[in-house]
Amino acid sequence: MDWSLSIDKAIPKPLRVIFRGVGQVFFCCNAVTGFIFLIALYVGGITAGLAATVGVVSSTIAAYLLGFPEDEIDAGLYGFNGTLVGPCLFLFLEHTPQLWLYVVLASVLSTVVLAALMRILQPYNIPASTSPFVLTCWMFMVAVYSFDGFSRGPVLPAPVIPADIATAAVVTTEFASLSKDAIEAWYTAIAKGIGEVMFADSVIVGILFLAGIAITSLRGALMAVLGAIVGVAIPIWLGADKTLIEMGLYAFNPVLTMMAVGWVFLKPTTGSALLALLAGILTIICQAGLANFLAPIGLPTLTFPFVLTMWMFLFAAGKSKYWGN
Amino acid sequence: MDWSLSIDKAIPKPLRVIFRGVGQVFFCCNAVTGFIFLIALYVGGITAGLAATVGVVSSTIAAYLLGFPEDEIDAGLYGFNGTLVGPCLFLFLEHTPQLWLYVVLASVLSTVVLAALMRILQPYNIPASTSPFVLTCWMFMVAVYSFDGFSRGPVLPAPVIPADIATAAVVTTEFASLSKDAIEAWYTAIAKGIGEVMFADSVIVGILFLAGIAITSLRGALMAVLGAIVGVAIPIWLGADKTLIEMGLYAFNPVLTMMAVGWVFLKPTTGSALLALLAGILTIICQAGLANFLAPIGLPTLTFPFVLTMWMFLFAAGKSKYWGN
Amino acid sequence: MDWSLSIDKAIPKPLRVIFRGVGQVFFCCNAVTGFIFLIALYVGGITAGLAATVGVVSSTIAAYLLGFPEDEIDAGLYGFNGTLVGPCLFLFLEHTPQLWLYVVLASVLSTVVLAALMRILQPYNIPASTSPFVLTCWMFMVAVYSFDGFSRGPVLPAPVIPADIATAAVVTTEFASLSKDAIEAWYTAIAKGIGEVMFADSVIVGILFLAGIAITSLRGALMAVLGAIVGVAIPIWLGADKTLIEMGLYAFNPVLTMMAVGWVFLKPTTGSALLALLAGILTIICQAGLANFLAPIGLPTLTFPFVLTMWMFLFAAGKSKYWGN
Secondary structure (H helix, E strand, C coil): CHHHHHHHHHCCHHHHHHHHHHHHHHCCCCHHHHHHHHHHHHHHCHHHHHHHHHHHHHHHHHHHHCCCCHHHHHCCCCCHHHHHHHHHHHHHECCCCCHHHHHHHHHHHHHHHHHHHHHHHHHHCCCCCCHHHHHHHHHHHHHHHHCCCCCECCCCCCCCCHHHCCCCCCCCCCCCCCCHHHHHHHHHHHHHHHHHHHCCCCHHHHHHHHHHHHHHCHHHHHHHHHHHHHHHHHHHHHCCCHHHHHCCCCCHHHHHHHHHHHHHCCCCCHHHHHHHHHHHHHHHHHHHHHHHHHHHHCCCCCCHHHHHHHHHHHHHHCCCCCCCC | CHHHHHHHHHCCHHHHHHHHHHHHHHCCCCHHHHHHHHHHHHHHCHHHHHHHHHHHHHHHHHHHHCCCCHHHHHCCCCCHHHHHHHHHHHHHECCCCHHHHHHHHHHHHHHHHHHHHHHHHHHHCCCCCCHHHHHHHHHHHHHHHHCCCCCECCCCCCCCCHHHCCCCCCCCCCCCCCCHHHHHHHHHHHHHHHHHHHCCCCHHHHHHHHHHHHHHCHHHHHHHHHHHHHHHHHHHHHCCCHHHHHCCCCCHHHHHHHHHHHHHCCCCCHHHHHHHHHHHHHHHHHHHHHHHHHHHHCCCCCCHHHHHHHHHHHHHHCCCCCCCC | CHHHHHHHHHCCHHHHHHHHHHHHHHCCCCHHHHHHHHHHHHHHCHHHHHHHHHHHHHHHHHHHHCCCCHHHHHCCCCCHHHHHHHHHHHHHECCCCHHHHHHHHHHHHHHHHHHHHHHHHHHHCCCCCCHHHHHHHHHHHHHHHHCCCCCECCCCCCCCCHHHCCCCCCCCCCCCCCCHHHHHHHHHHHHHHHHHHHCCCCHHHHHHHHHHHHHHCHHHHHHHHHHHHHHHHHHHHHCCCHHHHHCCCCCHHHHHHHHHHHHHCCCCCHHHHHHHHHHHHHHHHHHHHHHHHHHHHCCCCCCHHHHHHHHHHHHHHCCCCCCCC
16 A cells, blocks of 8 residues: 555665565565564564564575675565575474574575576566475475484474375364354464464464555455465365364465465456466365375475466466466 | 368367367377277276366366467367376276366366466477376375375375385286287287277277377377387386286387377487387386386376476477477 | 697597596596596496496487587587496496496486486576486486386485484594594595595595596686585584595585586686585585485485586576676
8 A cells, every 4th residue: 555655665775675575475565564574473473583584684685695686685575585484494493503594594595596496487477486485495394304403393294105194184173164163263264374374373463464465455465365265165175184274274375376366466357366266276286285295205385385376377377368468 | 181181170169179189189180080089988988988078178168268379279289188187087086976076177277287388388399298187187186185075096006115116016928929828918018008098908999099090190100009019018128017018007108209209299200210219218217217206105107207208309309400390 | 727628639539529528527528637537437446437438428429319419519518427327327226237228228318318408408508417317317216116127236225204214323433623533534525525426435536536627627626625525514513424424425416516606607706616615505405305305215316416506506696796697
């Protein structure tokens, strides 16, 4: 919105670039939005907030030192991958003093990988999005098996052959009713689904994120909510693990997919909203598939289902007479 | 052949596009050929025929709705991946009513993935071929571990670490003699090898496919037979599992590779026939390798060994003074 | 150096192309350097030397027969992947007479894959480097599970889930002291690190390789030594398996990365030397990560950590105002 963009321009440049970097996690080139996201991260937990801060600062400074285009840095494009790298490594690895150095190193690598992927995707005019964060964190997370100096935290599941996953699902809540419990379960799952984009298992953080997005764009906020609804409804229909659904762990990927396809990268029409819905549904299947692909090495999907689905739809849009750009 | 192309043009457009879509599985833009393939599929089994029909119709309609180029749709290019998605999911997953919906969704996704890959490969003038079918089916097949609403059928092997595969080979037939049994084993393996391109473990279906190809091109049919021979002879020499060889499961990939390299995409010379032979042989090793790569997640290679080998040879052809295009 | 290039030009063309092919393993388009490398390989072991010779000859002849550009062949670009394929398959697979045929086939494929990757990477002006060797050898090495005619040798670790790797590390030497033993351990690990680029677990071979590089470029030799030092120091700090460090198995990838980034592909400045140092450090983490990724199928990383890291830095350099080319 106009007033927030005025504030955005008034903020001193170094801070503005950092805040915009945080905002870009949800495609918002807006320092006010980014500031709200950062507050929300600290509300979710001091360590997560600090890790995100270290990540966004490291990756942005690395971009300056490596001489990447200043207009892209100013838009916060070299910040959002670092913003995600920090809390991700702190969530999944054991907390040690040297983990901070590991976060800095990973954030710097995410900047290099981003520049590389932007260069590769440039002829196609397709964004790299959060793929550098995912690829870098996978590499750093699976590497720790080999290093005595680091360990995997309790949240990372042990590597298993997919056959051993089956029937881990436990029915904990009945979503399919009109009881007060069911409505609360939906509400919680949707809010957490938005929060989990930055690893926050928290309703309040999700609502703060949504408020931040709404400041930049109401259509963006609408797509985020629709994505979260898709990310609860479709897994229920497919019979997925209800614990994961309740925590919003099926929702954060379609949230991003629907925002990307239905708001950011295609013309904002009814047609692209319908396309976003289709993309959101397919993101769920992609997420379940990728999760099982990664099971033997014990890694989470992170936001790669979103990245893959978005790439497919944006590349395909280049061949369409309706959505071509 | 000329007469078949005259019939092709006389068929009403919607039917022609669907039949051509089926024909394109073996690179035949010819509705007569496609019609024979479809008959053959129903001969192989009603469910497989219906699933292929649902697949080809869904993926083609999706291409219209998504606004992809009409000349490409008319050539059946948006049909063959759906044609393969249908029987594939019905072969490997448990038959339930909702599986039909799953097939429709996967066929639609295969159309999006095809458009995306065509866009990516456009600057290189390289075909996406059946890669969208493979990528989509892998995703949908490995996703079912996470969904109570779907189960894997008995044909899909359980995920294992490759070390546990060893010595599963059982010698069932002696190919290396001139006895009547050996000749019959060769004949069966070759015919089934062509049939297995569309998952048909049947001699008669393989022969019908070959007849359909011959209507479009005799060189194409010759390459298909040579590919099947390579796909029996080389695995025997390498000492591969004889049960797989007998079922034609080492042959369907070199069939496609030799057709693509020796007939469709390069100039039809003696040189490209020799190159096709080399590509066919390497496809066998690629197939064994990929099968073991996929073992820990319990997925079949489908036609990806063909896709990978063909891509390597066609990309490389762009650097050759003999085969450059 | 000038005198070596004069000799290079005086050598009869067929021999020169072969020697240059060997030299290109360390980016040296210099027949004298290649000749020294070949001598070193035979010093390391007759079989390794013969396998490398068969590999480089097969892949180079294949390039001629397939009609790839003659200036590229003359520079030895179609030789170095074959040079690596030979000793690699002889190190990791059981020695049988038919293994020689397998090596020829793999070397030919490496030439096709190289041409394909050069075509793909051409618009970006990025080298394929040793990726064809890695991809081909992975395929051939994992395929042998399916073939009775071939077996994996004792050096290849059995496939395991990464969780079972942990704490395999055994402290065998104390690097962190100023004792005579520690200095010898460093010296051994650094020299072997250079030797292991061509699978030689030998100090003398490593020193001969370094001498060969120094003949072509002193900066190249300096980067190789710095890469080896990084490949010992960083794994020690991270707490990696000391047996692997001692054998130089963490060092051969950063050796190549630092040579590529700090000498061959970017302008030779202090800036690119610092960039090479960063790339070298990240190569270590990439190597540990990739090793654990590949654990479930029982494959070694070979030089892929170097390839991945180099690609990221060279693609990224295209966006930098300092290193852009």
